[in-house]
Amino acid sequence: MRILAFFSRPIAAVAALALFAVWPLSLVGSACAADARSDYRVGDRLSPSKSVTSPEAVYKETPWDALVPKDWDPQQAFKGLDLRTLKDSDPRAMEALQRLRESWDNAPVEQSLRGQRIRIAGFMVPLEKKGDEVSEFLLVPYFGACIHVPPPPANQIIHVILAKPLKGLQSMDAVWVSGALAIARSDSPWGASGYRMQGELVTPYSKR
Amino acid sequence: MTPLTPLLLLAVRSAWNRRLTLGMTLLAVALSVTLLLGVERVRHEARNSFAQSVAGTDLVVGARSSPVQLMLYAVFRIGEATHNIHWQSYRAIAENPAVAWSIPLSLGDSHHGFPVIGTSSAYFEHFRYGDAQALAFSAGKPFAEIFDAVLGAEVAARLGYRPGDQLVLSHGMGDVSLAEHTDKPFTVVGILAATGTPVDRSVHVSLEAIQAIHLDWQGGAPLPGLSIPAEYVRKFDLTPKEITAVLVGLKSRAAVFKVQRDLNTRSAEPLLAVLPGVALDQLWQVVGIAERTLLAVSAMVVAVGLAGLVAVVLAGLSERRRELAILRSVGARPSEIFVLLTAEGLFVTVLGALLGVALLALLTALLGPLVQAHYGLAIRARWISSDELALLGAVIAVGLVASLLPGYRAYRISLADGLTPRL
Amino acid sequence: MPLETVIEIENLRFRWSQGNGFCLDIPAFEVRAGERIFLYGPSGSGKSTLLGLLGGVLVPELGRIRLLGSELTRLKPSARDRFRADHVGFVFQQFNLIPYLSVVDNVLLSCRFSARRRERAMAAGGSLHDEAARLLAHLDLEVALYRQGVTSLSVGQQQRVAAARALIGRPEIVIADEPTSALDAERQEAFLALLAGECLAAGSTLLFVSHDRRLAAGFDRELSLASISPACGEGKAA
Numbered sequence: 001m002r003i004l005a006f007f008s009r010p011i012a013a014v015a016a017l018a019l020f021a022v023w024p025l026s027l028v029g030s031a032c033a034a035d036a037r038s039d040y041r042v043g044d045r046l047s048p049s050k051s052v053t054s055p056e057a058v059y060k061e062t063p064w065d066a067l068v069p070k071d072w073d074p075q076q077a078f079k080g081l082d083l084r085t086l087k088d089s090d091p092r093a094m095e096a097l098q099r100l101r102e103s104w105d106n107a108p109v110e111q112s113l114r115g116q117r118i119r120i121a122g123f124m125v126p127l128e129k130k131g132d133e134v135s136e137f138l139l140v141p142y143f144g145a146c147i148h149v150p151p152p153p154a155n156q157i158i159h160v161i162l163a164k165p166l167k168g169l170q171s172m173d174a175v176w177v178s179g180a181l182a183i184a185r186s187d188s189p190w191g192a193s194g195y196r197m198q199g200e201l202v203t204p205y206s207k208r
Numbered sequence: 209m210t211p212l213t214p215l216l217l218l219a220v221r222s223a224w225n226r227r228l229t230l231g232m233t234l235l236a237v238a239l240s241v242t243l244l245l246g247v248e249r250v251r252h253e254a255r256n257s258f259a260q261s262v263a264g265t266d267l268v269v270g271a272r273s274s275p276v277q278l279m280l281y282a283v284f285r286i287g288e289a290t291h292n293i294h295w296q297s298y299r300a301i302a303e304n305p306a307v308a309w310s311i312p313l314s315l316g317d318s319h320h321g322f323p324v325i326g327t328s329s330a331y332f333e334h335f336r337y338g339d340a341q342a343l344a345f346s347a348g349k350p351f352a353e354i355f356d357a358v359l360g361a362e363v364a365a366r367l368g369y370r371p372g373d374q375l376v377l378s379h380g381m382g383d384v385s386l387a388e389h390t391d392k393p394f395t396v397v398g399i400l401a402a403t404g405t406p407v408d409r410s411v412h413v414s415l416e417a418i419q420a421i422h423l424d425w426q427g428g429a430p431l432p433g434l435s436i437p438a439e440y441v442r443k444f445d446l447t448p449k450e451i452t453a454v455l456v457g458l459k460s461r462a463a464v465f466k467v468q469r470d471l472n473t474r475s476a477e478p479l480l481a482v483l484p485g486v487a488l489d490q491l492w493q494v495v496g497i498a499e500r501t502l503l504a505v506s507a508m509v510v511a512v513g514l515a516g517l518v519a520v521v522l523a524g525l526s527e528r529r530r531e532l533a534i535l536r537s538v539g540a541r542p543s544e545i546f547v548l549l550t551a552e553g554l555f556v557t558v559l560g561a562l563l564g565v566a567l568l569a570l571l572t573a574l575l576g577p578l579v580q581a582h583y584g585l586a587i588r589a590r591w592i593s594s595d596e597l598a599l600l601g602a603v604i605a606v607g608l609v610a611s612l613l614p615g616y617r618a619y620r621i622s623l624a625d626g627l628t629p630r631l
Numbered sequence: 632m633p634l635e636t637v638i639e640i641e642n643l644r645f646r647w648s649q650g651n652g653f654c655l656d657i658p659a660f661e662v663r664a665g666e667r668i669f670l671y672g673p674s675g676s677g678k679s680t681l682l683g684l685l686g687g688v689l690v691p692e693l694g695r696i697r698l699l700g701s702e703l704t705r706l707k708p709s710a711r712d713r714f715r716a717d718h719v720g721f722v723f724q725q726f727n728l729i730p731y732l733s734v735v736d737n738v739l740l741s742c743r744f745s746a747r748r749r750e751r752a753m754a755a756g757g758s759l760h761d762e763a764a765r766l767l768a769h770l771d772l773e774v775a776l777y778r779q780g781v782t783s784l785s786v787g788q789q790q791r792v793a794a795a796r797a798l799i800g801r802p803e804i805v806i807a808d809e810p811t812s813a814l815d816a817e818r819q820e821a822f823l824a825l826l827a828g829e830c831l832a833a834g835s836t837l838l839f840v841s842h843d844r845r846l847a848a849g850f851d852r853e854l855s856l857a858s859i860s861p862a863c864g865e866g867k868a869a
Contacts, residue, residue: 105466126485127461128263130339131256137485138462151465159462171489184460194462214743218732225731530726536688537723538796539716539744541709626688627721628679628808 042144046121046174046205059119059178059201064141067155067195069110074103074153104153109183109195118197119178120158121205126171133165139177139197159184160199174205215544219551226524233517234560240513241564241603244506245596246571251499252595253587255492258284261405262455262484264336266464269293269301269471270453272478275487276494282313282453283484285323285406289315292450294477301454306467309334311455314418314448317377317389322363324377324411326418326451332358334457337405347371348398351414354442357394358412361402366581369396377411377421389421404586416446456481510603514557514610521553521614525621529629532622546619553611554604561600561607565592636697637804637836638662638685643694645680655680657694657860662836664803667827669847670840672856678840681856682808685838686719687711699803716745720797720835722826724809727793728781735777738763738795741802748800755801766795770825787818794826801833808840819846 045064068074123143128136139158140151151157160177169175178201184194223230262268262283270278273290280286292314302310311334314326325331332343332350348371351358359369369375374393394413402408423444458464464483471481532545540548569589576587592600621629640660646653654677662668672678683689684696687703688711696703699718703711720741728737739759742749749759756762767777770791781789790810797805807826811819823846830837839850847853 105463125483126489127266127464127483129259129485129488131259132252134485136461138464151469154462154466157462157465159460170492171486184462194460196462221731531729534723534727534729535740536712537686537715537721538741539712541712543709626683627686627723628683 040123040143040172040174042142044143045141046123059117062113062116062118062120064120064122064156067110067113067158068153069108069155072108072155074107075100101150104151107153107155109155111183113181113195114183115180117178117180119176119201121174121176122158123172124160124169124175124177126169127159130165133167134162134169135165136161137169139175143172143174154194158195158197160197162199162202166202169202176203176205177201212547215548216551216555219548219555222548223552223555229520229524230517230556233513233520234556234563236513236516237510237557237560237607238563238567240506240510241561241600242567242571244503244510244599244603245564245568245592247502247506248596248599249568249572249593250587251503252593254585257404257585258488258491260338260403261407262336263338263340264457265455265484266458266461267456267468267471267481268453268484268487269297269456269479269481272480275480275482276491278453278480278482279484279487279491281315282455283406285315285325285410289452292452293454293479294450295448297475297477297479298451298454300475301456301471304467304470306458306460306463307456308459309457311335312415312448312451313453313455314415314450315452317379317418317421319363319375319377319411320367322360322409322411323406324413324418326413326415326448328415331412335407335455337403337407341403343403343407344401346399346401348396351397351412351417353395353397354414354417354420354446355392355394356397356414356417358398358400359396360400360408360410360412362408362581363411364396364399369399371396371398375411377413392417392421415448415451419446419448420444511606513560514603514607517553517556517560517607518610518613521549521611522617525549525614525618528618529621529625532618533625533627533629536622536625537627540622542619542623545622546615548615549618550608550611550615553614554608557604557607557611561603565600634663634665635700636661637664637699638838639695639697641695641697643684643691643696645684645689645691653692655684655691655860657681660859662838664836665831665834666852667830667837667850668839669850669853670838670856670859671842671844671847671854672840673842676856677860678808678856681860682721682806682840685806686721687715713745716741717747718803720799720802720805722790722793722797722805722807722810725786725789725813727796728789730780730782732781733778734767734772734781734784734792735760735763737781737792738767738799741796741799745800748802750800752800762799763795766799766829767792769829770795786813787815787822790814790822791825794822794829798829798833798835801835803835804838805830805835806838806840809842810839811841811846812843823849 120139122139122141124134125138125140126134126136127138128134137160139160141156142152158177158181160179177197177199179197179199182196182198184196268278268282270282271289271291271293277287277290281289298310298312301307309330311330312328313331315323317324317326329350335343337343345358346361348358357375363369367375373396375396376388376390376393378388394417400407456467458467468481468483471479535545535548536542572587572589576589580586638661640657642659643655643657644653645655670678672681680689684691685698687706690704694704698714701714703714706714729740732740742752742759752759752762756765764774764777768774772788772791772795776784776788781792784792790813794807794810797807805826810826811822814822826839827837827849839846841847844853
């Protein structure tokens with residue numbers, strides 16, 4: 001009752017009523033919390049988690065590099081090309097870039113990861129939404145992929161399908177995704193395949 | 209301590225006794241709750257409605273404008289395209305080895321305010337909505353002849369069409385169009401089952417038909433003296449020259465970035481290819497600020513309503529000093545008086561909240577169909593969602609805290625007055 | 632066998648705030664079981680204060696109050712409230728009834744706040760409602776009125792309902808504060824007779840406070856507040 005004695009003063013009563021008027025802004029605040037995305041800049045990558053994964057953990061924490069086969073060199077297209085000797089706007093440079101892009105689009109996958117249960121952090125690009133819930137998305141290693149910068153190589157994209165659609169996710173949200181990795185054969189003529197995952201657990205990524 | 213029930217019953221009867229004054233504040237609280245829940249429901253339903261409108265589509269391609277604008281006119285049939293894209297671009301997309309299927313769309317005409325979509329049979333085969341549902345026919349079949357039309361459920365219902373009826377398209381998107389293609393009437397051959405998406409509001413015809421009705425139109429208006437009767441249109445090449453947008457499905461969804469980049473950079477004409485999910489998120493970002501503001505304003509209205517309730521209860525306290533003294537004389541403790549008064553305010557809050565929910569249901573039932581017809585936005589009448597329940601809980605919690613004020617005041621009064629109040 | 636003391640006051644001193652003089656200073660006051668006491672006190676003489684002290688809503692600065700052997704001054708406020716509910720019935724001068732309750736519900740109000748009185752009422756009448764009806768009948772109120780709202784009753788009827796509320800469950804002490812002042816002269820005697828009769832039947836002790844000495848006939852003892860509390864007399868009760 002002594003706490004309530006505070007309210008017997010008129011100033012306190014006015015303050016209390018002002019609080020009633022202000023609490024709606026908490027709703028705004030909670031909605032704004034989703035804008036943590038603005039912490040990232042184009043090209044930012046996520047650092048691995050600080051905690052050590054225990055050996056009995058169901059999901060093995062995996063860096064994006066592990067998805068690239070050891071024998072694949074992303075810079076292959078530029079081999080034999082000494083950039084210092086080229087003049088400005090040399091067509092060979094553009095051709096090399098073109099070949100680079102093509103090799104990236106057809107980048108091979110690491111077969112040994114088939115069936116592995118992994119946990120990986122990345123940025124999500126929604127593919128299918130039901131209302132407010134995302135049911136399918138692509139996971140990429142860096143911020144801004146698909147909007148501002150050229151897309152990542154095919155072996156750095158994971159197509160995640162969620163068992164249970166999740167609310168509150170937006171484009172370019174940073175998330176930890178855990179699930180079993182599969183390798184999907186696509187029937188395109190150039191025979192490239194990609195990573196697919198049955199997403200079992202999705203949690204927000206926090207910079208700590 | 210006396211069990212709570214007799215006190216609560218006393219509170220209810222006391223409130224009922226002053227139902228005229230309390231009734232007004234009850235109405236205020238109820239209306240404010242209706243507003244709050246209504247805003248939230250419209251927001252939720254709008255997002256749902258938009259997200260339902262397209263499924264399984266990897267890319268939407270159109271002339272270079274903004275992603276949001278492209279989505280709005282191509283998928284939601286709202287607004288108009290800035291300009292069209294060449295037929296060759298569509299062929300290039302369709303023949304791209306990475307593409308599994310593509311649906312060309314041609315927009316620009318209307319029928320009694322409903323948008324007309326020129327498309328191919330691929331539309332009925334590949335278009336998906338909602339939970340990967342395909343389009344189904346409630347009557348008839350897809351178009352086969354040039355001047356066949358397939359109607360969305362809403363169009364057929366509102367204008368009373370059945371298979372076999374004839375209709376005439378208007379040029380442009382206005383409700384009233386002075387430029388009608390009266391010389392080339394269409395025949396309804398099919399009516400789609402309701403989808404709850406903008407498909408329901410659309411009139412679907414073949415791309416060739418769009419080309420045909422504009423044969424003798426150049427520059428947006430018929431040329432005087434030039435009139436090509438419907439029977440002769442087949443003599444002309446009806447391959448479309450331009451279309452407005454293309455819906456694309458890929459063989460491998462992970463390849464979407466590659467195809468998108470190709471379309472955005474390497475095409476012969478400036479194209480914009482967007483991922484529907486990403487474009488929608490951008491839309492919600494823009495709209496989100498308005499949404500949150502609206503929600504905050506509604507919440508403030510609720511606060512005003514509750515403040516009014518508190519004021520009324522407080523004002524009534526001075527006439528009730530005798531009553532409080534009587535209660536004390538039969539053994540009520542000051543804390544029980546506190547509970548009694550707080551319960552009265554809480555009772556009105558809860559009743560107001562429930563009344564607000566009922567009002568919302570009534571409004572939804574009455575206005576829902578109207579909104580659907582005009583904006584294509586489906587506001588379903590449904591049970592209260594968990595988000596709405598949380599909002600209601602917050603309203604009642606604030607109402608409880610607000611009611612503590614008159615409760616405390618009554619507590620102090622009854623302590624000071626004892627058995628003999630100074631009236 | 633000497634009757635037990637139901638009210639016992641010793642060296643009581645009460646004042647409203649530190650600065651003033653004591654408005655009540657009672658060296659000794661005793662009431663025995665079953666007595667009917669007429670306490671004469673003009674308005675402003677501190678009788679409201681005395682009633683507040685006997686009811687347990689006020690606490691004296693010095694001295695002791697014992698009701699039925701329990702020392703009120705030693706009890707916590709909530710315990711005092713419960714004691715009052717269980718053992719004391721009050722009738723006030725006017726506006727005795729809760730406007731939004733019916734006649735019967737007003738009578739039963741005492742039983743809502745005291746389990747003891749509820750039990751005794753049910754034991755006496757079989758059910759709460761029957762006991763209330765019985766009391767109301769004894770107080771000359773027709774059955775037709777029972778379910779009515781109290782605002783349609785005359786003042787006399789309201790006072791009798793208040794008396795029924797004070798008596799239901801047979802509390803040991805009934806305190807009446809000017810209950811007849813708002814009634815017409817003819818009705819005053821009648822009310823008094825009814826009240827006294829019911830107290831006798833229930834075995835309750837009646838403390839009747841009034842400024843009208845003419846009503847004092849028929850009481851076992853007649854006292855004036857001034858005689859009990861010599862120090863006070865002038866000075867309003869805050």
